[in-house]
Amino acid sequence: xxxxxxxxxxxxxxxxxxxxxxxxxxxxxxxxxxxxxxxxxxxxxxxxxxxxxxxxxxxxxxxxxxxxxxxxxxxxxxxxxxxxxxxxxxxxxxxxxxxxxxxxxxxxxxxxxxxxxxxxxxxxxxxxxxxxxxxxxxxxxxxxxxxxxxxxxxxxxxxxxxxxxxxxxxxxx
Numbered sequence: 001x002x003x004x005x006x007x008x009x010x011x012x013x014x015x016x017x018x019x020x021x022x023x024x025x026x027x028x029x030x031x032x033x034x035x036x037x038x039x040x041x042x043x044x045x046x047x048x049x050x051x052x053x054x055x056x057x058x059x060x061x062x063x064x065x066x067x068x069x070x071x072x073x074x075x076x077x078x079x080x081x082x083x084x085x086x087x088x089x090x091x092x093x094x095x096x097x098x099x100x101x102x103x104x105x106x107x108x109x110x111x112x113x114x115x116x117x118x119x120x121x122x123x124x125x126x127x128x129x130x131x132x133x134x135x136x137x138x139x140x141x142x143x144x145x146x147x148x149x150x151x152x153x154x155x156x157x158x159x160x161x162x163x164x165x166x167x168x169x170x171x172x173x
Contacts, residue, residue: 014038014098014129015091017046017083019055023064024145026137028071030102038082042094045066045082054146054170057082067160084172088123098129104138121144 013035020027020043034041045060053060064079068117071077083090091099098117101112109130118129145155149167156164 003149010097011095012038012098013042013094013096014100015042015044015087015094015096016100017044017087017090019046019051019053019142020060020064021051021055021142022145022159022162022167023067024137024140024142026040026102026104026140027132028067028160029133029137030100030131031068031078032072032075033133034100035072035075035127037129038098040075040077040079040080042081042096043101044087044090045080046087047084048170055166057079061168063163063166064158066162067084070160070162086122088126089118091126092123096126098127100129100131103130103132104140 004161006020014037015032016034018027031041033044034128045057046162047057055063055099061080061082068075068078068080081094091157099116101116103112112128112130117132120125120126140158145158145167147169149155154164155167156165159167
């Protein structure tokens with residue numbers, strides 16, 4: 001087992017990957033917590049070939065950026081980016097020391113734990129950090145928000161205002 005010593009003078013970058021289709025207040029909560037722990041948090045929109053997102057890559061990028069500006073107007077250490085390919089390769093290219101994953105319930109942990117072990121196997125120097133959102137968001141999931149919006153229900157208490165408006169417009173078509 002190798003021992004890695006943290007360099008307290010190093011710029012600590014964390015990657016928070018996801019499809020964010022759409023970004024929710026649960027995601028926002030994790031981003032806020034992470035921005036207090038790391039020097040820089042990169043919210044990285046993943047292009048997932050196995051998912052068919054409601055929102056285009058451009059729409060998701062714009063909405064994540066607007067949501068962060070709206071929710072964290074004074075924080076300068078949160079960036080938005082997009083990537084395609086293996087997450088650990090992207091994280092390494094950004095100089096990240098950590099990959100952030102949100103865990104709401106135990107069933108999330110099973111999948112995330114397996115992914116963390118694979119990522120460790122590929123890039124041992126990049127740690128996976130699990131963060132729990134506030135308990136009021138434990139039931140919140142992007143697919144739930146999409147389903148509510150599909151049936152005309154308001155989603156404003158689950159997502160930032162710009163996101164709610166974009167989803168409403170999407171389903172109005």
